[in-house]
Amino acid sequence: MRLLQTELKNKVLQSMMNILDKRREDIIAANQKDLDAFDKNDQALYDRLIVNEAKVDGMITAVKEVMQQDDPVGEVISQRKLENGLNIINKTAPFGTIMIIYESRPDVTIEAAVLAFKANSKILLKGGKEAFHSNVVLVECWHEALTENGLDKDWIQMLQMNREETQEFLRNPSQKLDLIVPRGGERLIEFVKQHAKCAVLVSGRGNNFLYVHKDADWQQALKVIVNAKTAKISACNALDKILVDENLPEFESHLKELQKVLKENKVEILVDDKVSGILNDEQTITDKAIWKEEFLALKSVVGSVSNPNEAIDLINENSGGHSSTIMTKDASTAETFMEQVDSAAVYHNASTRFTDGGSMGVGAELAISTDKLHHRGPLGLKQLVTNKYYVHGDGQIRE
Structure with missing residues (x-):
């Protein structure tokens, strides 16, 4: 694969910004075709599908932010000269060809492509298929930007395949694949892992937990819970499970206040056995598998624990490894929680909604990785490279 100069890559991105602005009416019109054909009963996916003026502005901003970032390729990671005279330099290098499989969100067509191309x-x-018309126009915009700067359209390709064709492509790709990122639910992730013949970077599953410690600021906890649960139910960083410490002062009255606040925000509540004795008008969990479920809906489980260790164990056993929060005024307890909880992002007194490239200062993101190999958390520009060793010698041989 040819290494492109940073200046040329940035010229493509500047062209893309201009084209997105020029063709915003075409983009929104194509998106309306997708919206008209979509089943609005799936509110989470429908919300992800919408492209309006603000979304187009967001796409342009995403491209601009990546254009302004330093080129991640060719950065020196380490350098050392050995006693035998070999000079060994480890530098960042492109992955090669990345495939991303995603559902509904047309803005991924912009963010994923701009990151991969700059890298x-x-x-x-x-x-x-629910975003077909939107994606066709957005990829046309990419191709126009590439052509305008003398580059092949193959840098950014849209694959139009059904499930069976995708399965066959994963097993026997018609071109070299170096990395696959399935960005979606568990069924999609398992499908890709089952059939892919190259590296798969897992992304997308949330099922995030918030633990209210006995020393929490209760009003602050309520504010964070409402934001994490209701601000954007379709996001993988949305809150699903709320654990309240039984030793919290006024435990029963606080649970009833939490119930009232969630109901005011139209959140369906499920409760464990302990909480059901207090919130007896809510549905009690009968299947423990619910603890592992990501809802992507106005729905939440409220459970109780007797101490931080119990909360940590419950989270590590059931969460998707995405984001977890502790609400407490005790810094030592917070530190222990954050060290022991096995999530890509752990929070102290803050909403899980911040697990996002833009909110974390990374900029546009390819995905939120929950894998432990390569990188965890937002996959921004600097994380979308691998590495290569450059070894300079003067005739050395290994004896």
């Missing part, structure tokens, strides 16, 4: 990788975009 000097080709990208294959396999979007969901």
Whole structure:
């Protein structure tokens, strides 16, 4: 794969910004076709599908932010000279060809492609059929920007395949694949892991927990819970499970206040056995599998624990490894919680909604990785490279 100069890559991105602005009416009109054909009963996916003026502005901003970032390719990670005279330099390098499989969100077509291209990788975009018309126009915009700057359209490709064709492509790809990112639910992730023949970076599953410690500021906890649960139910960083410490002062009255606040925000409540004795008009959990479920809906489980260790164990056993929060005024307890909870992002007195490239200062993101290999958390520009060793010698041989 040819390494492109930073100046050329940035010229493509500047062209893309201009084209998105020029073709915003076409983009929104194409998106309306997708919206008209979509089943609005799935509110989470419908929310992800919408493209309006603000979304187009967001796409342009995402491209601009990546354009303004330093080129991640060719950065020196380490350098050392050995006793035998070999000079060994470890530098960042492109992955090669990245395939991303995603559902509903047309803005991923922009964010994934801009990151891959600036990181000097080709990208294959396999979007969901529900966003077909939107993605066609957005990829046309990319191709126009590439052509305008003398580059091949193959840098950014849209794959149009059904489930069976996708399965066959994963097993026997028609071109070299270096990395696949399935950005969606557990069924999609398992499907890709089952059939892919190259590295798969897992992303997308939330099922996030918040633990209210006995020394929490209760009003602050309520504010954080409402934001994490209701601000954007379709996001993988939305809150699903709320654990309240039984030793919290006024435990029963606080649970009833939490119930009232969640009901005011139209959140369906499920409760464990202990909480059901207090909130007896709510549905009690009968299947423990619910603890592992990501809702993507105005729905939440409220449970109780007797201490931080119990909360940590419950989270580590059931969460998706995405984001977890502790609400407490005790800094020592917070530190222990954050060290022991096995999530990509752990929070102290803050909403899980901040697990996002833009909110974490990374900028546009390819996905939120919950894998432990390579990188965890937002996959921004600097995380979308691998590495390569450059070894300079003067005729050395290994004896």
